[in-house]
Structure formats: C-alpha cells, structure tokens
Amino acid sequence: MNIRYQQIQGRSLGFYALIATLGVIILAALGGVYYMEHNGHHVTGMSNRIVWGMPHVFALFLIVAASGALNVASISSVFNKKMYKPLSRLSGLVALALLAGGLMVLVLDLGRPDRLIVAMTEYNFKSIFAWNIILYNGFFAVVIVYLWMMFERRMNKFSSKAGLVAFTWRLILTTGTGSIFGFLVARQAYDAVIMAPMFIIMSFAFGLAFFVLVLMASYKWTDRILGDMIVSRLSNLLGIFVAAVMYFVAVYHLGNLYLSENAGVENFMLFDGGVYTQLFWYGQIILGGLIPMALIYHPATKGNRSMLGLASVLIIIGGIVQLYIIIIGGQAYPMEMFPGKEILEGYGNVAPYTPSLPEILLGVGGIAVAIIAIAFAVKLLPFLPECLADRQAMNIADIWIEGLKEEFSHDLADTHSKECK
Amino acid sequence: MKELNRRDFIKSTTATTASVVTIASGISLTTFAAEPPKESAPVTNEKRWGMLIDVNKLTESNIEDMVNACQEENGWGNEVHSKADQKPSWIKKVKVKDKATGKIDTLPMMCQHCEQPPCVDVCPTNASMKREDGIVLVDRHLCIGCRYCMMACPYGSRSFVHEDLNNQKTHMPRGKGTVEACTLCVHRVDKGGVPACAEAVDSEGVIFGDLYDANSKINQTLKKIQSTQIRADLNLNTGVRYSGI
Amino acid sequence: MKRLLTIFLAAMSIGISAQIHADHHIPNLGEKATEFKDEDKEAHKRPNMSHADSLIMQRKMHPELLLHKRDRTLRQGVRGGRASLEKCVDCHTSVDKDGEHIPVNAPEQFCSTCHQKVGTSIDCFSCHRTTPAEEM
Numbered sequence: 147m148n149i150r151y152q153q154i155q156g157r158s159l160g161f162y163a164l165i166a167t168l169g170v171i172i173l174a175a176l177g178g179v180y181y182m183e184h185n186g187h188h189v190t191g192m193s194n195r196i197v198w199g200m201p202h203v204f205a206l207f208l209i210v211a212a213s214g215a216l217n218v219a220s221i222s223s224v225f226n227k228k229m230y231k232p233l234s235r236l237s238g239l240v241a242l243a244l245l246a247g248g249l250m251v252l253v254l255d256l257g258r259p260d261r262l263i264v265a266m267t268e269y270n271f272k273s274i275f276a277w278n279i280i281l282y283n284g285f286f287a288v289v290i291v292y293l294w295m296m297f298e299r300r301m302n303k304f305s306s307k308a309g310l311v312a313f314t315w316r317l318i319l320t321t322g323t324g325s326i327f328g329f330l331v332a333r334q335a336y337d338a339v340i341m342a343p344m345f346i347i348m349s350f351a352f353g354l355a356f357f358v359l360v361l362m363a364s365y366k367w368t369d370r371i372l373g374d375m376i377v378s379r380l381s382n383l384l385g386i387f388v389a390a391v392m393y394f395v396a397v398y399h400l401g402n403l404y405l406s407e408n409a410g411v412e413n414f415m416l417f418d419g420g421v422y423t424q425l426f427w428y429g430q431i432i433l434g435g436l437i438p439m440a441l442i443y444h445p446a447t448k449g450n451r452s453m454l455g456l457a458s459v460l461i462i463i464g465g466i467v468q469l470y471i472i473i474i475g476g477q478a479y480p481m482e483m484f485p486g487k488e489i490l491e492g493y494g495n496v497a498p499y500t501p502s503l504p505e506i507l508l509g510v511g512g513i514a515v516a517i518i519a520i521a522f523a524v525k526l527l528p529f530l531p532e533c534l535a536d537r538q539a540m541n542i543a544d545i546w547i548e549g550l551k552e553e554f555s556h557d558l559a560d561t562h563s564k565e566c567k
Numbered sequence: 568m569k570e571l572n573r574r575d576f577i578k579s580t581t582a583t584t585a586s587v588v589t590i591a592s593g594i595s596l597t598t599f600a601a602e603p604p605k606e607s608a609p610v611t612n613e614k615r616w617g618m619l620i621d622v623n624k625l626t627e628s629n630i631e632d633m634v635n636a637c638q639e640e641n642g643w644g645n646e647v648h649s650k651a652d653q654k655p656s657w658i659k660k661v662k663v664k665d666k667a668t669g670k671i672d673t674l675p676m677m678c679q680h681c682e683q684p685p686c687v688d689v690c691p692t693n694a695s696m697k698r699e700d701g702i703v704l705v706d707r708h709l710c711i712g713c714r715y716c717m718m719a720c721p722y723g724s725r726s727f728v729h730e731d732l733n734n735q736k737t738h739m740p741r742g743k744g745t746v747e748a749c750t751l752c753v754h755r756v757d758k759g760g761v762p763a764c765a766e767a768v769d770s771e772g773v774i775f776g777d778l779y780d781a782n783s784k785i786n787q788t789l790k791k792i793q794s795t796q797i798r799a800d801l802n803l804n805t806g807v808r809y810s811g812i
Numbered sequence: 813m814k815r816l817l818t819i820f821l822a823a824m825s826i827g828i829s830a831q832i833h834a835d836h837h838i839p840n841l842g843e844k845a846t847e848f849k850d851e852d853k854e855a856h857k858r859p860n861m862s863h864a865d866s867l868i869m870q871r872k873m874h875p876e877l878l879l880h881k882r883d884r885t886l887r888q889g890v891r892g893g894r895a896s897l898e899k900c901v902d903c904h905t906s907v908d909k910d911g912e913h914i915p916v917n918a919p920e921q922f923c924s925t926c927h928q929k930v931g932t933s934i935d936c937f938s939c940h941r942t943t944p945a946e947e948m
Contacts, residue, residue: 186648186743188729193652197714197727257712257727257744260935261692265711268692275715276691331801332685332721481721483797484663484812490671492661493723497652576813583821609888698889706886707939733915735941737898742939757889 149232149542150532154368156525161367168518175511178504179254187257190505195497196477201255203469204509207352208248208516209282209323210345211465213316214353216241216289218380220316223309229376229543232531233361234309238293239520239529240357241316242286247516249282251508274325281319288315297527320346327472334411335476340401344394351387352465355458358384360520362455364530371566373536374449381454385442388461392435395468407482414479414496415471422475425467434464474499533566607757615682615701615806616751617778618765619785619794622674622811625772630660630675636767637677640752642736646729655726657749658764663812672812675764677749678703678724679797680806686716686725695746701778701806702751710745717746721798724748751775751806778806842904842922855903871926874900878936897936902944915942 154161182189192199219237222230253259266283269276292308295301324345327336358380365372399416402408415422438457440447447453478497480489488494524530638644643655658677664670680703686695687703694709695716705716705725717725725748732742738754741747752762760766765775776785794810796803841849848855854863856870874895881895904922905913917923917937927934 186730187727188646188648188650188653193650193729194654194656194717194726195652195723197717257714257746258710261709261711264692264709265713268709270688270690270693272688273691273715275689275713279691326715330685330689330719332719477718481723483722486667487663487665490662490664491673492659492676570813572813576817579817580820584824606884606893607889607891609884609890696887698887700889704886706883708882708886732939733942735939737941737945740939740941745939753889757891 149538151232151235151528151530152532153526153528154364154524154530156521161521161525164521165518168514168521171507171514172511172518175507175514178507178511182255182504182508183259189502191500191502192505193497193499196474196499198473198477199499200501200505201251201508201512203466203473204512205248205251205255206323206473207466207469208244208251208512210320210349210469211352211356211462212241212244212248212349213285213320213323214349214351215244215357216312216316217350217353218357219292220309220313223306224313226306227543229379229539231542232534232539233376234305235293235296235529236361236364236524237357238289238296238312239523240360240516241353242289242293243516243519243523244353244356245282245285246519247512247514250515251512254508255505274322274329278319278322278326281315281322285315285319288312316349317346320349327476333476333479333481334402334408335415335472335479338398338402340394340398344391344398347387347390347394348465348468351384351391351461354380354384354387355461355465359455359458359462360517362451364524365534368530370530371533371535373534373539375536375539376534377451377454378449381442381448384454384458384461385439388435388439388442392431395430410482411476411479415475419475419479419496422471422478425475426471429467430464430471433460434467438464535566537565610698610700610757612699612701613779614777615779616680616756617701617776617785617806617808618751618762619774619788619808619810620675621772621774621792622672622809624770624811625673625675625768627660627673629768629770629772630673632767633675633764633773634658634660636763637749640736640755640763641739641750642734642741643726643747645734646732648730653727653729655728655747657724657726657747674809674812676722676724676797677764677807678720678751679722679803680749680751682804682806684803685719685721689715689719691715698753702753702756703748704750704753705746705748707740707742707745707747712744712746714746721801721803840906840920840922840925842916843907844903845922848903897940898945901941905943913943917942 190199216237218230219234219241221227222234253262256262265279269280271277288308289312292305292312295305295308321342324342328339328341330336358377361380362372362377364370399412402412413419415426417423419426438460441453441457441460442448478499480494480496483489483493637658641657643657646654649655658675660673661676662671662673665672680701682697682701684695684697684703687697689695691713692709692711694706694711695703696706697703712727714727717723717727725746727746728741728743730743735741739750752760752764755762761775765773774785774788776783778786778789780786789808792810794808795812796805796808845855854866856866857863858866858869861869877895878897881890881893882897884890901916905916906921908914914921915937917934919928923934
C-alpha cells in the first residue's frame with residue numbers, strides 16, 4: 147500500500163511564531179558563545195575542577211538522544227516491523243537534527259573553536275574522543291544516504307541494507323559516547339565499562355521521548371490524523387525503555403556499592419551529596435523514571451496523549467538531570483589520591499559548580515537548533531505521511547483482520563482514529 | 568572567428584591555470600635551499616627525567632617557595648579575572664593527615680610525568696604528548712581546548728587558561744583556551760639545568776635527574792631509600808616519586 | 813568568448829608577476845631591523861642567493877620555517893637553529909615615544925603591514941610573547 151508523504155504548509159501564524167521564538171533563543175545562545183569565547187572561560191561556572199559543565203550536559207544529551215531517535219527507522223528497516231515504516235523518514239530527520247544541535251554545542255564550547263580543522267585532521271587513534279569525531283561525522287553521512295534511499299523510489303529496495311548500516315553505526319557511536327566516561331580510570335564515578343551499554347539504553351529512552359513529542363506535535367499542529375495504534379505502540383516502547391534505563395542505573399550503582407573502593411562516590415551520589423543526591427532521587431528516579439512509567443501504564447492515564455506528552459517531557463528532563471549527575475557530579479567528587487589519608491588542604495573538597503547564564507543559553511540553544519532544523523525540513527521536503535489513521539496503519543502492517551476491526555470500531559467515532567480521506 | 572562554447576572555455580582555462588600553478592609552485596620549491604645554523608640533536612629515550620621529593624625534608628615554607636619559583640619561572644599566577652578554582656596551578660601544596668596515626672604531611676603536587684600517561688591516551692589531536700625522554704607536554708599549537716585530558720588526569724595536575732594573557736615569559740608561551748601543566752622546566756633541562764622548583768629548595772628535599780643513569784644522585788637514592796608513586800595502583804610508572812609519605 | 817579567455821589569462825599573469833616582482837616596501841620594519849638596514853648589513857642573507865632574493869624567500873617561506881621548527885623544538889627538543897619566533901620579535905618590534913616596546917602584532921606594526929593586506933590572521937601571539945624579553 148502506498149504511503150503518501152507531504153510537506154507541511156508552514157504558513158500559519160503558529161509556525162512563524164515557533165520559528166521566531168526558536169530564532170531568538172538561538173541568537174541568545176550565539177551571543178552567549180561570543181561572550182564566552184571573547185572573554186575566556188572565566189565568565190563561566192566551569193573551572194579546573196569542573197572542566198565540563200552545562201554545555202556538555204546538553205551536548206551529550208542531544209548526541210545520545212540523536213542515536214536513539216533513529217530507533218524507529220531501524221525497527222522498520224532492520225526488524226521488519228512494517229507499521230513503523232511511514233515514520234522512518236521523520237526518524238532519520240530527528241536523528242540528524244539532534245546530532246547537529248549537540249555537536250554545535252560541543253564545538254562552540256571548545257577553548258579554541260577556531261581549531262576545529264585541527265580536530266578533524268590530526269587524529270590520535272588511541273583516543274575514544276577522536277573515534278567519536280569520526281563516528282559523529284560518519285553518522286551524518288550514513289543517515290543522509292539512508293534518508294536518500296527512502297526518498298528516492300528507485301533506491302527503496304536498498305533502504306533496508308542502509309538501515310542495517312545505520313543501526314550498526316549508531317550502536318558503535320553510542321558505545322563510543324558512553325566510553326568517553328567509561329574508559330577514564332582516574333575518577334571513581336566513571337571507571338565502569340557498564341557506562342557504554344547504559345548509554346545505549348539511555349539513547350533508546352531519550353531519543354524515543356523526543357521523537358514521540360515531535361510526532362504528536364507535528365500532527366496536531368498541522369491537523370493531520372495520527373491514529374491511536376501507532377501512538378499506543380510507541381508509548382509502550384517508551385515505557386519499556388524507561389524501565390530498562392532504571393535497571394541499568396540500578397546495576398551500575400549496586401555494582402559500585404559492592405566495591406568498597408567506590409563506596410565514597412556512591413555515598414556521595416546516593417545519600418550525602420547535597421544537590422546531586424536530591425537531583426538523583428527527585429529528578430532522575432522519580433521525575434524521570436517512576437512518574438513517566440506511571441503515566442504510560444496506569445489505567446487512569448494510559449492512552450491519553452497529553453499524558454504521554456507530559457511523560458516524554460519528564461523523561462527528557464530526567465535525562466538531562468541524569469547526565470548532569472554523571473558529568474558534573476562525577477567531577478565534583480574528589481579523586482581518591484591518598485587512600486587511608488584525609489586531605490586537609492590543597493585538594494579533596496567537593497568542587498562547587500554554579501552554571502552561568504551563557505552556558506545554559508548555549509545548551510538550550512542546541513535544543514532550539516535541533517527543533518528549528520526539523521521545522522524547516524518538514525516544510526521543505528515530504529518527511530511526514532499525510533495521514534496515519536489506524537486503518538492506514540493496519541493496512542501498512544498487513545494486519546487487517548476482522549477481529550481487530552471489531553476492536554477498533556469503537557474508536558472510529560473518536561477524532562484520533564478517523565480514516566484517511 | 569571560431570565560436571568558443573562554454574565547455575571549451577572551462578576546459579582551456581582549467582588546463583592553463585593548472586599548468587601555471589604547477590610551474591609556479593615548482594619554481595618556488597626548487598629555489599629554496601638553505602644552510603641552517605647549528606641545532607641541537609633531538610632528545611632520545613636514553614634518558615628519562617624524574618624527580619624524587621622527600622617529604623620529610625621539606626617544610627611548608629619550602630613548598631611555598633617551590634610554588635613561587637614555578638610561578639616566577641613560567642609566568643603563571645597573575646591571572647586577574649579567573650576565580651580561585653579557575654586559576655592555573657601547575658604545582659600546588661597539598662596537606663594530608665594519616666587517618667590511623669594522625670601524622671600530617673605537606674607535599675608539592677605537580678604533573679607526575681607518567682610513563683603511561685592517561686592524558687596522552689585521550690587527547691583527540693595528539694596535543695598532549697610525551698617526549699622521548701619522558702617529559703609530558705601539551706603541544707599548544709594543536710590543543711583545541713576540549714579539556715578531556717583534564718578529566719582523565721588522575722592527579723588533577725592540568726590547568727585550563729580561562730582568560731586572555733599577556734606579558735608571557737619568552738621561553739614559556741601560554742594562551743587563552745589551551746591546557747597547560749608542569750613541563751619539568753623543559754626549557755632549562757634541555758640546556759643542562761634543573762627545574763625551578765628543585766632549585767628553589769636547597770636541601771636534599773627535591774632531587775632531579777636522569778632515572779636511567781646509574782651514576783645519578785636520583786638513581787642511587789631511589790635504590791637506597793623507600794619511595795612511592797601517588798596512586799601507584801594505576802600502574803602509570805610516574806617520573807615523580809615521593810618518599811616519606 | 814576568446815576575448816574573455818585572453819583577459820582572464822592576462823589578469824592571472826599580471827597577478828603572478830606582480831607577486832614576484834612587487835616592491836615590498838615595508839613601512840615599519842621595527843627598531844633593530846631598521847638600524848641593521850641603515851648600517852647596510854644584509855639580514856636574512858642566504859648562501860648562493862642575492863640579498864634581495866633572500867628577503868623574498870623569507871617572506872614566502874616564514875610560515876613553513878616556523879611551523880616546521882616549532883614541531884622539532886617542542887616535540888623533539890631541538891634547540892637553536894635559524895628559525896625562532898623570539899628572534900623575529902627581538903628585531904622587528906618598534907619602540908614608542910616613551911621607549912616602551914609596542915607589541916609586534918598590533919595594528920600598523922611589522923606583522924600587520926603584510927598580514928592586513930593579504931587578509932591572513934596570525935595565531936602565534938595569543939600565546940607567544942609580543943615584545944622582546946626584558947633585560948635583567
């Protein structure tokens with residue numbers, strides 16, 4: 147069955163208002179970058195103890211979410227779940243946009259961003275960071291080729307192979323991103339290889355949450371039909387991914403707690419770390435894990451799209467908090483340089499960190515860049531299927547069965563599940 | 568007159584430009600041939616520079632002298648805009664108390680010049696490097712200021728320059744946006760000298776020398792007395808050793 | 813079309829020959845360099861080349877000389893030799909009316925007289941000292 151894709155009109159007041167708001171945020175972010183670069187990093191909250199701050203939290207969040215956003219396309223191409231096929235184009239787009247936003251934030255925070263060419267030509271192949279630069283650039287190329295094969299009718303038959311390449315590439319990429327931390331022996335919070343698969347699971351959750359928000363928003367704001375069948379499946383997936391993240395977090399912390407050499411940092415993060423402890427329990431676990439799962443699965447809120455949207459937003463906030471704790475909490479806690487001794491002077495304190503306004507603006511600017519890229523792209527090219535009503539979805543998935551027709555018949559009166567015109 | 572179409576125009580101009588450029592660059596390459604004046608030889612791994620710090624022989628004011636000497640020699644410490652945590656500290660005074668006995672030791676900490684430096688492993692551009700003779704440096708021409716090496720350093724010995732600098736020492740260029748650390752005063756060492764911090768302490772507290780040279784004071788002292796590396800369990804084989812802690 | 817081609821080639825050759833034969837009159841050589849020149853000494857003279865050609869070579873090749881040397885000094889510990897940023901700064905800085913040295917990369921100073929014209933930025937002096945070291 148042919149899926150009809152169509153660009154959005156993009157001429158409404160709402161669309162222009164969205165672009166304008168995002169534009170203002172991006173300009174503010176660029177202003178912050180100029181201020182930081184011109185004066186030097188002394189205007190930020192980062193220091194020689196907390197070397198990576200707010201910009202890196204947002205940048206890594208966006209990069210991790212980018213690889214996860216490609217999941218939906220992979221599920222259709224690699225795992226052959228045809229129902230997700232209409233969403234593949236949007237999935238590739240969201241992945242590219244998020245990665246672009248994340249890399250922009252990362253590059254603009256460098257001490258010498260004018261030396262980006264050096265970073266792209268001088269490689270130290272022992273450095274996981276250098277490998278990541280290759281992987282990120284390659285991801286762009288791979289996903290663009292993958293998208294082209296989905297757009298170009300004659301290439302459609304190759305799109306599943308391209309999808310497999312993209313899937314493998316993003317797994318290696320996310321493993322590499324997790325290894326940025328996992329390979330550092332110096333710090334107690336990082337010396338854990340589980341960070342690599344944990345980052346992969348985090349990418350599943352954050353990427354899908356972002357994708358669900360983009361999907362629901364673009365269909366709602368353009369008055370296109372999005373059936374409950376697709377939304378409920380994505381919602382279930384999201385719940386499973388959030389649960390999986392919580393599992394990996396539990397294993398990571400339990401593993402660390404068991405090793406007495408890491409007891410210090412665990413006590414810090416879980417119990418007496420001040421802001422980091424509060425962020426962990428209230429931000430990451432409750433706000434970013436338990437409440438979204440309740441919203442997704444509890445009978446009172448299950449199936450409600452606003453609740454799903456809220457759950458996605460909370461998952462994103464929880465993700466940013468999780469990365470804040472990993473990146474900044476991990477640096478704040480002092481390294482164990484003298485086991486058996488207490489450091490009185492010169493080192494050993496929990497390093498203080500207060501994010502400054504330019505840093506926060508830069509981070510938020512990255513998200514704004516991602517969203518504005520998506521907004522422009524869906525207007526320029528046919529990324530969005532015209533109609534994703536339930537009957538359409540079932541036809542695509544070849545699961546049109548009389549019994550299912552009965553199950554969904556009560557929804558036909560519901561505005562969400564009208565048939566396509 | 569024959570009509571030149573667009574294709575022919577592009578073909579002929581490209582051919583002419585290419586040939587002119589080739590000939591021109593060829594001329595400049597072949598005419599450059601010079602007789603450079605005498606240069607020293609590159610360093611080799613026949614030597615490995617190291618330092619032995621005897622904590623028991625150093626007083627607190629000795630260590631403060633070491634810090635001041637390093638600042639004076641290398642030109643850091645005058646940063647006006649940076650907050651306390653942002654100011655560079657190539658060498659710092661650290662005071663530790665033993666939890667069991669209560670003994671308090673004060674020691675100077677700087678880049679440990681590891682044989683297997685984590686900072687060199689993680690640098691994406693090869694800016695963080697180890698010289699053949701064991702001195703770990705930052706090639707600030709290549710440094711992009713990503714601070715990953717600072718994350719990776721087990722001793723927290725590297726500093727990031729958070730503001731514009733001027734009036735640098737001629738032998739120690741340093742600038743905003745790059746990472747820096749103790750260089751073991753490589754500019755002095757290459758001329759046969761010792762680091763400024765070692766020179767500032769005239770007791771036996773700090774011994775600098777070639778770890779591989781069996782006749783050097785540091786080699787013989789290390790063979791005689793008990794010494795340790797900080798965070799020895801990481802197996803980095805540091806060039807800076809401590810005794811008395 | 814043929815006329816266009818002729819004009820294009822003529823412009824290119826004028827440009828190239830202008831590069832080779834231009835009179836590079838540098839208005840601000842710097843204090844010590846001007847003294848040197850006034851004493852009719854030949855700075856940057858290379859063996860087997862005339863002084864004028866040596867100066868042209870210096871202008872053309874100074875980036876390569878410095879870049880190559882910086883890697884050998886920093887990464888391999890090679891000291892001495894002809895190329896040295898410190899020596900350039902030593903000769904080519906000017907002195908203002910109070911007797912203070914002006915930073916060599918300031919506008920209207922030695923480096924900028926060429927670099928402003930060709931539109932190439934100089935990265936050296938964000939880190940390297942811009943005036944000769946004070947004599948103790």
